[in-house]
Every structure is written in C-alpha cells, then in structure tokens.
Amino acid sequence: MDDVAVGPLDLAARVDDALAVQALAFGLTSGEVAVRRHIVLRHMACRGARAYGATTPAGRLVGFVYGMPNDRAHWWSTIVQPYLVRSGTEHWLDDAFVITELHVHPDYQGRGIGTELITTITATAEEPRTILSAIDTESPARRLYRSLGYVDLARQVHFPSAARPYAVMGAPLPLRRR
Numbered sequence: 182m183d184d185v186a187v188g189p190l191d192l193a194a195r196v197d198d199a200l201a202v203q204a205l206a207f208g209l210t211s212g213e214v215a216v217r218r219h220i221v222l223r224h225m226a227c228r229g230a231r232a233y234g235a236t237t238p239a240g241r242l243v244g245f246v247y248g249m250p251n252d253r254a255h256w257w258s259t260i261v262q263p264y265l266v267r268s269g270t271e272h273w274l275d276d277a278f279v280i281t282e283l284h285v286h287p288d289y290q291g292r293g294i295g296t297e298l299i300t301t302i303t304a305t306a307e308e309p310r311t312i313l314s315a316i317d318t319e320s321p322a323r324r325l326y327r328s329l330g331y332v333d334l335a336r337q338v339h340f341p342s343a344a345r346p347y348a349v350m351g352a353p354l355p356l357r358r359r
C-alpha cells in the first residue's frame with residue numbers, strides 16, 4: 182500500500198478522476214467514458230450507494246470502488262436474474278451488497294489496494310452477502326475475488342451492451358481475509 186490511503190470517496194465530485202482510472206485499468210473509449218459518467222452519477226443517487234477511493238498524499242486518485250444494496254428493479258439485477266434462476270442461485274439477489282465497479286490504476290496494482298478497497302466497502306454493508314459481475318475469464322480480478330471467498334453463481338452471462346460474457350460471483354460477508 183505504501184503511502185496510498187483508502188477512505189470514503191465523494192464519487193459524484195471525483196467522477197472524471199475515477200473514470201480516468203477505469204479507462205486505463207479496464208480499457209474504455211472516450212465514448213464509453215461519457216456513457217459511464219451518466220451511469221455513475223445516477224448510481225450515486227441510489228439508496229445506500231457509497232464509494233471508497235485510494236488516494237496518494239498529493240490527492241491523486243489511483244483506485245476506487247463503489248456499490249450499493251441490490252435492488253431487483255435495477256438493470257444489472259434484471260439481466261443476471263434469469264441466469265441465477267437457471268443455476269439455482271437466485272436467492273443471492275436478496276439482501277446482497279453489489280460491487281458495481283472496482284478499479285486500480287495499472288501503476289498501482291499488485292500492492293494490496295484492490296483488496297483494501299473491496300474489504301473496506303463490504304465491511305460497511307449490513308447485508309450478509311455480496312455479489313458482482315466480472316468478465317468471464319481467468320483475470321487478476323477473478324483471482325482476487327476468489328481469494329476473498331467469492332464463488333461463481335452463473336457463467337457466460339450476456340449483458341446487451343457488452344462484447345464479452347461475464348461471470349456473476351457471490352461471497353458471504355464479512356469477506357475472508359487473505
């Protein structure tokens with residue numbers, strides 16, 4: 182972690198900094214950044230939405246996470262629901278805290294920042310479990326989630342706007358310590 186500090190983030194105020202991190206970490210075109218900007222601002226107005234950031238002493242944002250209690254009426258939940266029904270895991274949509282985004286700037290990855298962000302935000306959740314979606318491939322993100330106790334609830338989940346299929350993962354809270 183070095184001198185990077187993790188703490189509550191006013192994501193609506195820092196949305197451009199956060200999307201700049203996401204664009205580098207995840208790969209977003211400028212058009213996708215513009216679309217995400219609206220989505221993030223809308224999400225931050227949802228009940229229980231919260232964000233944490235990783236910041237250098239100079240105030241530079243180098244990582245962030247945000248999420249909220251799952252709402253079955255939300256777009257994400259309506260897309261994943263039939264897949265979870267098929268795999269017998271639909272109950273995970275109730276009383277669950279959703280991790281919507283987690284990204285760390287490439288220059289700052291592999292130092293424990295992603296772990297700190299996701300364990301910090303989920304420690305604030307009152308729900309007994311947490312769910313998320315990640316591109317369905319063996320990535321550092323999937324490895325990190327598994328190490329914290331997340332298991333696959335459904336695979337090959339297709340979001341209408343996404344080129345690649347996702348896996349939906351869930352873990353009991355509190356997360357396992359690595």
Ligand SMILES: CC(C)(COP(=O)(O)OP(=O)(O)OC[C@H]1O[C@@H](n2cnc3c(N)ncnc32)[C@H](O)[C@@H]1OP(=O)(O)O)[C@@H](O)C(=O)NCCC(=O)NCCS
Nearest residue numbers: 206207283284285290291292293294295296315322324325
């Ligand atoms: C997924 C992501 C957020 C993880 O962030 P991160 O800060 O690199 O995560 P961590 O440093 O906590 O963990 C990554 C690895 O570094 C290791 N690590 C942690 N602290 C370390 C340290 N001090 N020294 C060496 N290695 C360390 C961890 O053990 C982990 O190893 P693993 O790959 O075997 O699981 C980051 O890789 C990322 O932004 N990826 C691109 C965007 C993305 O895919 N986001 C998720 C969308 S679902």
